[in-house]
Amino acid sequence: MTHIQPRPIVLLTDFGQQDAFTGILKGVIAAISPESNVIDLTHGVDPQDILQGAFLLAAACPYFPRGSVFCAIVDPGVGSDRKGICIQTRDYYFVGPDNGLLWKAASENRIKRIIHLTNPAYFLDSVSHTFQGRDIFAPVAAHISKGLEDIARLGKPLKKCVEYSLPDIQRTVDSLGLTIVHIDRFGNVTLNIEGTEFKQFVHNKRFSLAIMGTRINRIVTFYSQALAGELFLIESSSGYMEVALKNANAADRLGVTCRDKCILTVF
Amino acid sequence: MTHIQPRPIVLLTDFGQQDAFTGILKGVIAAISPESNVIDLTHGVDPQDILQGAFLLAAACPYFPRGSVFCAIVDPGVGSDRKGICIQTRDYYFVGPDNGLLWKAASENRIKRIIHLTNPAYFLDSVSHTFQGRDIFAPVAAHISKGLEDIARLGKPLKKCVEYSLPDIQRTVDSLGLTIVHIDRFGNVTLNIEGTEFKQFVHNKRFSLAIMGTRINRIVTFYSQALAGELFLIESSSGYMEVALKNANAADRLGVTCRDKCILTVF
Amino acid sequence: MTHIQPRPIVLLTDFGQQDAFTGILKGVIAAISPESNVIDLTHGVDPQDILQGAFLLAAACPYFPRGSVFCAIVDPGVGSDRKGICIQTRDYYFVGPDNGLLWKAASENRIKRIIHLTNPAYFLDSVSHTFQGRDIFAPVAAHISKGLEDIARLGKPLKKCVEYSLPDIQRTVDSLGLTIVHIDRFGNVTLNIEGTEFKQFVHNKRFSLAIMGTRINRIVTFYSQALAGELFLIESSSGYMEVALKNANAADRLGVTCRDKCILTVF
Numbered sequence: 034m035t036h037i038q039p040r041p042i043v044l045l046t047d048f049g050q051q052d053a054f055t056g057i058l059k060g061v062i063a064a065i066s067p068e069s070n071v072i073d074l075t076h077g078v079d080p081q082d083i084l085q086g087a088f089l090l091a092a093a094c095p096y097f098p099r100g101s102v103f104c105a106i107v108d109p110g111v112g113s114d115r116k117g118i119c120i121q122t123r124d125y126y127f128v129g130p131d132n133g134l135l136w137k138a139a140s141e142n143r144i145k146r147i148i149h150l151t152n153p154a155y156f157l158d159s160v161s162h163t164f165q166g167r168d169i170f171a172p173v174a175a176h177i178s179k180g181l182e183d184i185a186r187l188g189k190p191l192k193k194c195v196e197y198s199l200p201d202i203q204r205t206v207d208s209l210g211l212t213i214v215h216i217d218r219f220g221n222v223t224l225n226i227e228g229t230e231f232k233q234f235v236h237n238k239r240f241s242l243a244i245m246g247t248r249i250n251r252i253v254t255f256y257s258q259a260l261a262g263e264l265f266l267i268e269s270s271s272g273y274m275e276v277a278l279k280n281a282n283a284a285d286r287l288g289v290t291c292r293d294k295c296i297l298t299v300f
Numbered sequence: 301m302t303h304i305q306p307r308p309i310v311l312l313t314d315f316g317q318q319d320a321f322t323g324i325l326k327g328v329i330a331a332i333s334p335e336s337n338v339i340d341l342t343h344g345v346d347p348q349d350i351l352q353g354a355f356l357l358a359a360a361c362p363y364f365p366r367g368s369v370f371c372a373i374v375d376p377g378v379g380s381d382r383k384g385i386c387i388q389t390r391d392y393y394f395v396g397p398d399n400g401l402l403w404k405a406a407s408e409n410r411i412k413r414i415i416h417l418t419n420p421a422y423f424l425d426s427v428s429h430t431f432q433g434r435d436i437f438a439p440v441a442a443h444i445s446k447g448l449e450d451i452a453r454l455g456k457p458l459k460k461c462v463e464y465s466l467p468d469i470q471r472t473v474d475s476l477g478l479t480i481v482h483i484d485r486f487g488n489v490t491l492n493i494e495g496t497e498f499k500q501f502v503h504n505k506r507f508s509l510a511i512m513g514t515r516i517n518r519i520v521t522f523y524s525q526a527l528a529g530e531l532f533l534i535e536s537s538s539g540y541m542e543v544a545l546k547n548a549n550a551a552d553r554l555g556v557t558c559r560d561k562c563i564l565t566v567f
Numbered sequence: 568m569t570h571i572q573p574r575p576i577v578l579l580t581d582f583g584q585q586d587a588f589t590g591i592l593k594g595v596i597a598a599i600s601p602e603s604n605v606i607d608l609t610h611g612v613d614p615q616d617i618l619q620g621a622f623l624l625a626a627a628c629p630y631f632p633r634g635s636v637f638c639a640i641v642d643p644g645v646g647s648d649r650k651g652i653c654i655q656t657r658d659y660y661f662v663g664p665d666n667g668l669l670w671k672a673a674s675e676n677r678i679k680r681i682i683h684l685t686n687p688a689y690f691l692d693s694v695s696h697t698f699q700g701r702d703i704f705a706p707v708a709a710h711i712s713k714g715l716e717d718i719a720r721l722g723k724p725l726k727k728c729v730e731y732s733l734p735d736i737q738r739t740v741d742s743l744g745l746t747i748v749h750i751d752r753f754g755n756v757t758l759n760i761e762g763t764e765f766k767q768f769v770h771n772k773r774f775s776l777a778i779m780g781t782r783i784n785r786i787v788t789f790y791s792q793a794l795a796g797e798l799f800l801i802e803s804s805s806g807y808m809e810v811a812l813k814n815a816n817a818a819d820r821l822g823v824t825c826r827d828k829c830i831l832t833v834f
Contacts, residue, residue, distance in 0.1 A: 041597050043590070049485035050317060050584060051344030053360040053538075056310070059339045060364035063308050067337070067365065070601070072593045077585030080486050081547055093587040096701065097594035098601065109547055112522020162522035164537030167363065218583035219614050255646020255696035270698030271587075280615055280643055316752035317584060318611030320627040320805075323577070326606045327631035330575050334604070334632060347753050348814055376814055379789020429789035431804030434630065 039069040040126070040178045043097055045090050045105040046166065047078040054164070058104070058171045061157065065175035074103075081109040083134050085291060087197060088214050088223075091138040092271040094125065103138070104166075104174035105129040112162030117150035117169050118194055119177070119184050126184070128174045130165075133197020140196075151188035155181075199225040200292075209234060209297045211242075213289055214273075220282025222289060223275045226297075228268035235299055242266060242276070244295035245287045249276060256280075306336040307393070307445045310364055312357050312372040313433065314345040321431070325371070325438045328424065332442035341370075348376040350401050352558060354464060355481050355490075358405040359538040361392065370405070371433075371441035372396040379429030384417040384436050385461055386444070386451050393451070395441045397432075400464020407463075418455035422448075466492040467559075476501060476564045478509075480556055481540070487549025489556060490542045493564075495535035502566055509533060509543070511562035512554045516543060523547075573603040574660070574712045577631055579624050579639040580700065581612040588698070592638070592705045595691065599709035608637075615643040617668050619825060621731060622748050622757075625672040626805040628659065637672070638700075638708035639663040646696030651684040651703050652728055653711070653718050660718070662708045664699075667731025674730075685722035689715075733759040734826075743768060743831045745776075747823055748807070754816025756823060757809045760831075762802035769833055776800060776810070778829035779821045783810060790814075 042062060048054035055076050062071055074093055078086040086107040094103070101124075108115075108130045116131040122142035127135040128150075150169060153160070155176050160168040173187060181187075202225060203210030215223040222244075242249040251265040259265045259279040264286065269275040277283050284290075309329060315321035322343050329338055341360055345353040353374040361370070368391075375382075375397040383398040389409035394402040395417075417436060420427070422443050427435040440454060448454075469492060470477030482490040489511075509516040518532040526532045526546040531553065536542040544550050551557075576596060582588035589610050596605055608627050612620040620641040628637070635658075642649075642664045650665040656676035661669040662684075684703060687694070689710050694702040707721060715721075736759060737744030749757040756778075776783040785799040793799045793813040798820065803809040811817050818824075 038601065041601070043594070045587075045590070047485075049344070050342065052482075052484045053312075053342050053356040054484075056312070056339065056341030057360050057363045060310070060341075060360060060368075063337065063339060063368075064363070064365040067305065067308070070597065071339075072590065072597060072605075074590030074594075075584065075587050077583070080549075089587040093591050093594060096591045096598070098598040101594075101597075110524045113524045161537050163534065167537065215586075217586045217588075218581075257644045257647045267697065270695050270701065282614075314752075316611070317609065319749075319751045320579075320609050320623040321751075323579075323606065323608030324627050324630045327577070327608075327627060327635075330604065330606060330635075331630065331632040334572065334575070338606075347816075377791045380791045428804050430801065434804065 037180055039066055039180070040100045040102050041070045041072055041098060042174050042178050043072045043074050043101050043103045044076070045074040045078065045086060045103065046076045047080050047082065047086065047107045048076045050076060054166070057167050061167055061171040062175040065172055066179040069175060069178040078107055079291070081107060082291070083107050083132055083197065084199070085215055086134050087137045088199065090134070091141055094138045094142065097125070099124045102126040102128065102174045102177045104170050105134050106166040106170055107134050108132065108166065111165050117165060118191065119148045119150060119173060119187055120144055120194065121146045121184055126177050128170050128177070131194050133195045136195065136197045137199070146184065147191040147194050148184050149188045149191050152186060155187055202226060207299050211295050211297055213291055213293045213295070216284045216289070216291060220284040221269065221275045221277045222284050222287065223269060223271065223273050224295070226274050227272050228274055231274045234297070238299040240297060240299045242295055242297050244276065245289055245293070247287060304447050306333055306447070307367045307369050308337045308339055308365060309441050309445050310339045310341050310368050310370045311343070312341040312345065312353060312370065313343045314347050314349065314353065314374045315343045317343060321433070324434050328434055328438040329442040332439055333446040336442060336445040345374055346558070348374060349558070350374050350399055350464065351466070352482055353401050354404045355466065357401070358408055361405045361409065364392070366391045369393040369395065369441045369444045371437050372401050373433040373437055374401050375399065375433065378432050384432060385458065386415045386417060386440060386454055387411055387461065388413045388451055393444050395437050395444070398461050400462045403462065403464045404466070413451065414458040414461050415451050416455045416458050419453060422454055469493060474566050478562050478564055480558055480560045480562070483551045483556070483558060487551040488536065488542045488544045489551050489554065490536060490538065490540050491562070493541050494539050495541055498541045501564070505566040507564060507566050509562055509564050511543065512556055512560070514554060571714055573600055573714070574634045574636050575604045575606055575632060576708050576712050577606045577608050577635050577637045578610070579608040579612065579620060579637065580610045581614050581616065581620065581641045582610045584610060588700070591701050595701055595705040596709040599706055600713040603709060603712040612641050613825070615641060616825070617641050617666055617731065618733070619749055620668050621671045622733065624668070625675055628672045628676065631659070633658045636660040636662065636708045636711045638704050639668050640700040640704055641668050642666065642700065645699050651699060652725065653682045653684060653707060653721055654678055654728065655680045655718055660711050662704050662711070665728050667729045670729065670731045671733070680718065681725040681728050682718050683722045683725050686720060689721055736760060741833050745829050745831055747825055747827045747829070750818045750823070750825060754818040755803065755809045755811045756818050756821065757803060757805065757807050758829070760808050761806050762808055765808045768831070772833040774831060774833050776829060776831050778810065779823055779827070781821060
C-alpha cells in the first residue's frame with residue numbers, strides 16, 4: 034500500500050480565538066488523521082453571521098489546492114433539525130451545516146454531489162446538541178482528508194441544499210442599490226458588486242456613491258494613489274468593489290456596519 | 301533506526317495574538333523538533349487568569365490524541381521561585397509552571413509522575429527571568445515530542461504539585477451558590493456545575509437561577525430551541541451548565557464577568 | 568533524488584485574524600509547496616505600522632531555525648512603485664515589500680544578497696494592485712521553501728534596500744530621550760533602549776524615568792518581584808527595557824500609546 038498525502042483541511046468558523054473551540058476541532062482531527070495539514074482560513078466571522086462567512090469562504094476558496102476539504106461552521110441552528118451536509122464539487126469538499134454557508138463557494142466550483150451526513154460511523158461516539166463542529170463536521174472532514182474515496186458512505190444523497198447568496202442589487206436605469214457585505218480589519222468596506230459589473234454599469238459616465246450622507250466619486254487602482262483623508266472606491270483583492278480611506282479606517286469614518294445600504298448613481 | 305512520528309504539541313497560553321510571543325514558542329519548537337505538529341489550543345486566556353486557563357485546558361484535553369504534549373503557560377510568577385514542571389498522565393504530558401494551571405486537566409487523566417524541570421540540557425542556552433515559556437517550557441515540550449522516552453531525565457521527581465480546582469459550590473438543602481468560570485466569544489456564561497450534577501440537584505422540581513438581579517427558570521437542549529430575547533440554561537459542549545441567549549450575548553445582557561456569583565434555588 | 572524537507576515559512580503581517588487574508592496566504596503556499604511548515608509569527612501588527620512590524624520581526628527572528636523563510640507584509644504602498652524584495656542573510660530568507668520592514672531583522676543577521684522580485688514565473692498568474700502578499704510574496708516564499716537554490720532567479724540584484732531603524736535615542740550627558748516602540752497584550756511598554764545600554768548609562772547612579780507625568784525609579788529582575796500597584800522598569804524578554812505593572816496593565820495606567828516619548832535622567 035502506498036502512502037497517500039492527506040488532503041488539506043481548511044477551517045472557517047465564527048468561534049473566535051479566545052476559547053478552546055478551534056483547538057478542540059484540531060484535536061479531534063489530529064486524533065483521526067494525525068498527518069493532515071490543518072489550515073485556519075479564519076475564525077473571525079462575526080458570531081452567527083452566515084452571510085459574512087459565505088462571502089469569505091467563496092472569496093478564499095480558489096486559492097486553495099485541489100482536493101482541499103473545507104470545514105466551515107457558522108451554525109446558529111446547531112442541535113435543531115437543520116441538516117449536516119458534505120458537498121463535493123469539481124475541485125473541493127465542503128463540510129458543514131446546511132444553512133446556506135457553503136452554497137456560494139460550492140456552487141461557484143460546480144457541485145457534483147450533496148450528501149446528508151447521517152452515518153454515525155464517521156462521527157464522534159457521542160454527538161451533542163451544542164457543538165456538532167466537534168462531534169460531526171471535524172470528524173467527517175478528517176475522514177475525507179485521510180482518504181475516504183466515496184463520500185456516499187457518509188450518508189444519504191440530497192437533490193439540493195439550502196441556497197444563500199449575497200443580497201440582491203436593486204437596479205434602475207441609472208442607479209444601483211448596494212449592500213455592505215464585509216468590513217475588513219483595515220476598515221475597508223466591501224460592497225456586493227464585483228469590479229467587472231461596476232465598470233460595465235459606470236462605463237464612461239460620472240458616478241456618485243451615496244453612503245451614510247457622504248458622496249464618493251473617486252476611484253483608484255491602488256490604495257496609496259489616493260490623497261490623505263479622501264474616501265474612494267477601489268476594486269478589492271476579492272474582486273468586489275470596496276470603499277477605502279488611505280492609511281485610515283473608512284468604516285469608522287463613515288459610521289457604517291455590515292448590511293448597511295448605499296446607492297450608486299451615474300449621470 | 302525507524303522513523304518515529306513526533307508527538308503533537310498543544311499550546312495554551314494567555315499571550316494573545318498581537319505580539320510575537322506565540323510565534324517565538326513555535327520558532328523554538330521548530331528549531332529543536334522540525335517535524336512536530338504544533339496545535340494552538342488557545343492563546344486567548346485572559347492575562348494571568350490561571351482559573352480560566354485551567355478550565356479550558358481540562359475541557360479540551362480529552363479530544364486530543366494519546367501522547368499529546370500540552371505546553372500551557374499562564375505564568376504570573378515567571379522568574380520567581382515557582383517551579384517549572386512536567387506531569388506525565390495516563391495519556392498525556394503536561395509542561396508548564398507549577399501554579400495550578402495543569403492540575404485539573406492532569407488529575408482528571410490519572411497522574412503517573414511529576415518532574416521538577418531542573419536539567420538545563422533541555423532548556424535554551426540562556427534562561428531569562430521574564431519568558432520561560434520560550435526558554436524552558438517550549439524546549440522541554442519539543443524534546444518530549446521528539447521522542448524523549450524517560451521524562452525523569454528532565455529533572456527531579458516531585459511527590460506533589462500545586463493543586464487548583466474550580467471554585468467550590470456552596471451547598472444548602474435547596475440552593476447552590478455557583479460561580480462563573482468562563483464567558484465565551486458568543487457571550488455564553490459557563491458556571492462551575494456540570495450537567496449531571498445540575499440534573500441530580502434539580503431532579504423533578506422547579507428551579508430559579510438568580511444572577512445579577514435576573515431570574516432564569518428555563519432550560520433547553522439546543523440553542524435555537526429558545527425564544528428570541530429569552531435567557532436560558534443549557535448544558536454546554538464542555539459538560540458544564542451555561543446561561544445563554546438565542547443569537548445574542550448573554551454576558552453583555554446580564555452585565556456579568558468571570559468569577560461573579562449566582563444562586564440556584566429549587567422549590 | 569532525495570527528499571528534501573522544505574524550509575519553514577514564517578508569516579508576519581498586519582492582517583489581523585478577522586478576515587480571509589492570512590488564510591489565503593496559506594492556501595497559496597499549500598498549492599505551491601504542500602509540505603511546507605507554515606508558522607504564524609504574528610498577524611497582529613497594528614495596521615500599516617512598519618516600525619512595530621520591524622521591531623517584532625527582529626525580536627523573534629533569532630529563535631527560528633536556520634533556513635527559515637520570513638514572509639513579512641505590512642504594506643501601505645501596495646500597488647505603487649515600491650519594490651518587492653527578497654533578502655538572503657547568513658541564516659535566513661526575508662520576502663516582503665521594500666519599505667524598511669525587513670531591514671532591522673535582516674541587517675542584524677548579516678545581509679548577503681538583495682533581489683528585486685521581477686520574475687513573474689514565481690508569482691501567481693495574475694498580480695493585483697491591492698494584495699501582493701497573495702500574488703507575489705507568498706508564492707515567492709513557497710518557491711524558496713520548496714527548494715529554490717539560487718534566489719537570483721527571482722529577479723534583479725539590488726545594491727541596497729530601504730533602511731529603517733528604531734527611533735534614535737536623544738542623548739545628553741545625564742539624560743536620554745526615549746520612544747515607546749511596542750505595547751504588548753499585558754500592557755507592558757517597550758522602550759527603544761536595550762538592557763545593556765540602559766545599565767551602562769545608569770551604572771551606579773540613581774535614575775528617574777519621566778513618562779506622561781509619572782516618575783519611575785524602580786527596576787526589578789522578574790515581574791512578581793514588584794509590589795502591587797507599583798510601576799517599574801524591567802529588561803524584557805526581547806532584550807529591550809520595558810515599563811510594567813505587576814498583574815496589571817501599565818500602558819492603560821499611564822495612558823500611553825506607541826511612539827510616545829519619555830525621558831530617562833540619572834543623578
